[in-house]
Amino acid sequence: MLSVEGLVVRYGPIEAVRGIDFTVNRGEVFALLGANGAGKSSTLAAIAGLVKPFAGRITYDGKPVSGLPPETLSRAGIGLVPEGRRIFASLTVAENLWLGGAAHGSTAERQQLQKEMEERFPILGERARQKAGLLSGGEQQMLAIARALMARPKLLLLDEPSLGLAPQMVEKVFDLIAAMRKEGLTILLVEQNVPMSLQIADRGIVLANGHIVVSGTGVELLHNSDVTNAYLAA
Amino acid sequence: MEVFLQQCVNAISLGGIYALLALGLAVVFSIVRLINFAHGEVMTIAGYAIWLALLSSVPVVAAIILGITVAMLASVAMERIAFRAMRGASVTSLLITSFAVSEIVKVLFQNGISARPVPIVLPAWMSGSINMGFLTISVMSLISIIVVAVSLVALSVILTRTTLGVAMRAAAEDFPVVRLVGIKANHVVALAFAISGALAGVAAVLWVAQRGSVDPLMGAAPVLKAFIATVLGGLGSLSGAVLGGFVVGAVEVFLQGYLPESVAPYREAISLSIIIGLLVLRPDGLWPAQNVNRS
Amino acid sequence: MMTKLTAKLAAVLFGTTLLAAPALAEDFVIGVTAAQSGWLATYDQPSYAGFKFCIDEINAKGGLGGKYKAVIDVRDTRSDTAEAVKVAQEFADKKVNFIVSPADGDPTMAMGQITSPAGIPTMTFAGTAPILTSVGEFVFGSYPGDNQQAAVLGAYAAELGYKTAWLLKSPDSSYTMKGPEYFGQVFEAKGGKVIGEGSFTLNQPDFSAIVTTIKALDPQPDVIATWAWEPDFPAFIKALRGAGVTTPVMGADVLDTPTVRGLGDVVNGIVHTSGGYPEPGSKHADFNARFKAATGMEADTNYVVNGCDIALMIDAAVTAAGSSDPKAVRDALANLKDSPGNMSNFTFAGTDRMPLRAVVLAKIENGQKTFIRRQLADPATMPKP
Ligand SMILES: Nc1ncnc2c1ncn2[C@@H]1O[C@H](COP(=O)(O)OP(=O)(O)OP(=O)(O)O)[C@@H](O)[C@H]1O
Ligand SMILES: [Mg+2]
Numbered sequence A: 001m002l003s004v005e006g007l008v009v010r011y012g013p014i015e016a017v018r019g020i021d022f023t024v025n026r027g028e029v030f031a032l033l034g035a036n037g038a039g040k041s042s043t044l045a046a047i048a049g050l051v052k053p054f055a056g057r058i059t060y061d062g063k064p065v066s067g068l069p070p071e072t073l074s075r076a077g078i079g080l081v082p083e084g085r086r087i088f089a090s091l092t093v094a095e096n097l098w099l100g101g102a103a104h105g106s107t108a109e110r111q112q113l114q115k116e117m118e119e120r121f122p123i124l125g126e127r128a129r130q131k132a133g134l135l136s137g138g139e140q141q142m143l144a145i146a147r148a149l150m151a152r153p154k155l156l157l158l159d160e161p162s163l164g165l166a167p168q169m170v171e172k173v174f175d176l177i178a179a180m181r182k183e184g185l186t187i188l189l190v191e192q193n194v195p196m197s198l199q200i201a202d203r204g205i206v207l208a209n210g211h212i213v214v215s216g217t218g219v220e221l222l223h224n225s226d227v228t229n230a231y232l233a234a
Numbered sequence B: 001m002e003v004f005l006q007q008c009v010n011a012i013s014l015g016g017i018y019a020l021l022a023l024g025l026a027v028v029f030s031i032v033r034l035i036n037f038a039h040g041e042v043m044t045i046a047g048y049a050i051w052l053a054l055l056s057s058v059p060v061v062a063a064i065i066l067g068i069t070v071a072m073l074a075s076v077a078m079e080r081i082a083f084r085a086m087r088g089a090s091v092t093s094l095l096i097t098s099f100a101v102s103e104i105v106k107v108l109f110q111n112g113i114s115a116r117p118v119p120i121v122l123p124a125w126m127s128g129s130i131n132m133g134f135l136t137i138s139v140m141s142l143i144s145i146i147v148v149a150v151s152l153v154a155l156s157v158i159l160t161r162t163t164l165g166v167a168m169r170a171a172a173e174d175f176p177v178v179r180l181v182g183i184k185a186n187h188v189v190a191l192a193f194a195i196s197g198a199l200a201g202v203a204a205v206l207w208v209a210q211r212g213s214v215d216p217l218m219g220a221a222p223v224l225k226a227f228i229a230t231v232l233g234g235l236g237s238l239s240g241a242v243l244g245g246f247v248v249g250a251v252e253v254f255l256q257g258y259l260p261e262s263v264a265p266y267r268e269a270i271s272l273s274i275i276i277g278l279l280v281l282r283p284d285g286l287w288p289a290q291n292v293n294r295s
Numbered sequence C: 001m002m003t004k005l006t007a008k009l010a011a012v013l014f015g016t017t018l019l020a021a022p023a024l025a026e027d028f029v030i031g032v033t034a035a036q037s038g039w040l041a042t043y044d045q046p047s048y049a050g051f052k053f054c055i056d057e058i059n060a061k062g063g064l065g066g067k068y069k070a071v072i073d074v075r076d077t078r079s080d081t082a083e084a085v086k087v088a089q090e091f092a093d094k095k096v097n098f099i100v101s102p103a104d105g106d107p108t109m110a111m112g113q114i115t116s117p118a119g120i121p122t123m124t125f126a127g128t129a130p131i132l133t134s135v136g137e138f139v140f141g142s143y144p145g146d147n148q149q150a151a152v153l154g155a156y157a158a159e160l161g162y163k164t165a166w167l168l169k170s171p172d173s174s175y176t177m178k179g180p181e182y183f184g185q186v187f188e189a190k191g192g193k194v195i196g197e198g199s200f201t202l203n204q205p206d207f208s209a210i211v212t213t214i215k216a217l218d219p220q221p222d223v224i225a226t227w228a229w230e231p232d233f234p235a236f237i238k239a240l241r242g243a244g245v246t247t248p249v250m251g252a253d254v255l256d257t258p259t260v261r262g263l264g265d266v267v268n269g270i271v272h273t274s275g276g277y278p279e280p281g282s283k284h285a286d287f288n289a290r291f292k293a294a295t296g297m298e299a300d301t302n303y304v305v306n307g308c309d310i311a312l313m314i315d316a317a318v319t320a321a322g323s324s325d326p327k328a329v330r331d332a333l334a335n336l337k338d339s340p341g342n343m344s345n346f347t348f349a350g351t352d353r354m355p356l357r358a359v360v361l362a363k364i365e366n367g368q369k370t371f372i373r374r375q376l377a378d379p380a381t382m383p384k385p
Helices: A040-048 A070-076 A093-101 A107-120 A122-126 A137-149 A167-182 A194-200 A218-222 A225-233 B002-032 B039-055 B060-086 B091-112 B139-161 B163-180 B185-211 B220-233 B238-258 B261-281 C002-020 C041-060 C081-094 C105-115 C130-135 C146-159 C174-189 C208-215 C232-242 C283-295 C302-321 C326-334
Strands: A002-011 A014-024 A029-034 A055-060 A078-081 A155-159 A186-190 A203-208 A211-217 B129-131 B136-138 C027-033 C069-075 C098-101 C122-124 C164-169 C193-199 C223-226 C249-251 C271-274 C359-365 C368-375
Touching: A002 A040, A014 A040, A014 A055, A014 A203, A014 A211, A029 A040, A029 A194, A029 A218, A040 A055, A040 A070, A040 A078, A040 A155, A040 A186, A070 A078, A070 B163, A078 A137, A093 A107, A093 A137, A093 B163, A107 A122, A107 A137, A122 A137, A137 A155, A137 A167, A167 A186, A167 A194, A194 A218, A194 A225, A203 A218, A211 A218, A211 A225, B002 B039, B002 B136, B002 B139, B002 B163, B002 B185, B002 B220, B002 B238, B002 C208, B039 B060, B039 B091, B039 B185, B039 B220, B060 B091, B060 B185, B129 B139, B136 B139, B139 B163, B139 B185, B139 C232, B163 B185, B185 C232, B220 B238, B220 B261, B238 B261, B238 C208, B261 C193, C027 C041, C027 C081, C041 C069, C041 C283, C041 C302, C069 C081, C081 C098, C081 C105, C098 C105, C105 C122, C105 C130, C105 C174, C122 C302, C130 C146, C130 C174, C146 C174, C146 C223, C146 C271, C146 C359, C164 C174, C174 C193, C174 C223, C193 C208, C208 C232, C223 C232, C232 C249, C283 C302, C302 C326
Parallel strands: A029 A186, A029 A203, A078 A155, A155 A186, C027 C069, C027 C098, C098 C122, C164 C193, C164 C223, C223 C249, C249 C271
Antiparallel strands: A002 A014, A002 A055, A203 A211, B129 B136, C271 C359, C359 C368
């Protein structure tokens, strides 16, 4: 579904991603792990079109997509739940959801989907008319995910969805990821919570300083001491 | 008392025009971080469009609609031609670009039409006044106030009831994420410039109706005031721009009306001091934008 | 447009040839500042058009004083006084024979501080503040001064039976400040009374507050006098009439423009001074016709004919001096007496270089300028600058 070859991301002189290759298969959960500053978010940003790759190829659904603008990629089915949630705080919860689906499907379909989201995340239904900035951190995370789902993505990029959440909330997020996979969504997951993400992931890679240091199935990585080392090394 | 009420009406009617202009500046700034100094020229363009239309004996109402439409198109065209290529550039580069656009438009009018003002004659009933018992209000003030109110309501409907309008508010907070959900950046920016231009067009109609002439520098003075209003309200805040516009209008009118003649020459200095004083008390503006954009 | 371009081209070409070789003895170089943009362009441009037209006519007849070919070096000041000063310095360095400065007193005075010590006669296109000649012996006016206009207008106001006047001034220019004051002095000398005044800033956005103040005056004045120009005057009069104030308004020569006359009902009945009026058969009317025939442009303000008269003044001075020497030309100019002009005759002798010229009183009626009368200011009531 998604293949990344020789991806390099630069911010001026800083090289955040230094030539990585990986492939994500349709319907799987693929984990992207690594210490702070390893280049995880930069990789997702390049896939979603937020930054232009300095070098490398990204292919989605068999078509080259590197360097396309984010709106085109979104319309092609790539959704990103960005790091730090980045919900529209001054908009209402309902407006956030509405915008999520604004560029996708007919009005009727959007209304239907919005209703589904409000059923799936009851809190979002209850607080529909409230400013999104007033939601709790966990609720905001739900909103960020729901907003991305409103675009009916085929590939969902999740950047640290469990960050800063209470254990209960974390579990809820992982349940949600499992449920989404069941619905046929392909998920590229960046997480700090290594054990939980590797339990759910089909496959994954670990980044350090912009390079891939280990790759394998979720189970393999779970038992690989290099993974823990990669975190300590940073 | 009657004089005071009358000055209040003056303040609201002048402040309303500043509010429309300030709002136009803020709408654009909140999204593309551009302080558009060519905004005044959009107003001037609308003025000349109305003048030309009236010269060609177009009915007044049609001329007014034409003026507003032309302002809207001019604003969008400016973005296309001058600002789009600069998108993402620093605030300073954008500011300088807008200065250049402003100068070019002024020179075009000076050399293409005339450096001198051209008269605009609107129907006599528009320059009359209405006796409301205790108060005589000029028809133009009344029209101004109503038009400003209608424009503000219309804008808030656009911003809350239409998808692109909501997207514009979202873009003011976090433009990249708006693009991430698939909304085209160019559409949002074009809408912002269109709204900004339409507001300048409406302001221009009220302005030329009150002043009776159009000249190449017409937009410069009011837009400078509007710029002060946006800073006073809180740069990038739409509600702040409206509030700022009314405050600047009120300061101007009340100083003119009540300052003793001996200090009158210092009026502008005093009015700026008051505004600076307000900014010292509230450095982020009277009604700052809720969120700062994450870069 | 065409003439402007040619003039510019000539200026550029000449500027370079002058660098290459000194001016021929027969050339009489006139440095001219004419704003192409900004508020002064309103007055500079028509003035320059008339000036250029008559200089060409004079050259065609053999030149200034019959022997000197007049060469114009025209520069754009963008209505910026600093730019005018810079140009003045360039003219002084270049040792031009004569300078024509912007149509306002303030930049003219700034330029005069350089050109007068340099010994180059300098004449304003249409600056009317009588103090403008006080900067130096070489600085001249061309249009009847504000005090002359005020003397005629103030006397006329008193004659109409007005007892009280209210003045609208702006401290931003000597013209808008002193004009109404002169008016007040004459009006009071003739038995009237100034009951109040207000001030505005140039390019003031809004006049509603001033109008409210005027409206609240009790008793109302019989007349309001102002030297405000465009776009302030249109804005003021619209606001005033819009508020239902019908008090007569009197103004100065700046109101003599098609823009003001084109404002419709609100300017009906306004009385203003002017430098001239093209009565049929007059030299003024003849000039307007020639100008229109040659350029295709309507000489729709007096600044055009006055621009021409400046060329005539220079010609008369050069003729009287019999020389192109700046000092000789200055002295001859300062001694001209009832010398013929198209708009009106001019006398410099016995004045402090602000010419004594007839002032016309005109009234705007249905968008037309109508003639009231033409008269010379009465020296007895003319305010001192
Ligand atoms: N916009 C930017 N400009 C400059 N440098 C950046 C930018 N974004 C990221 N970087 C740098 O690129 C490197 C990789 O950052 P990135 O955000 O991809 O790491 P990450 O793996 O997501 O880290 P974290 O776990 O802390 O989120 C870091 O050194 C970071 O400082
Ligand atoms: Mg990250």
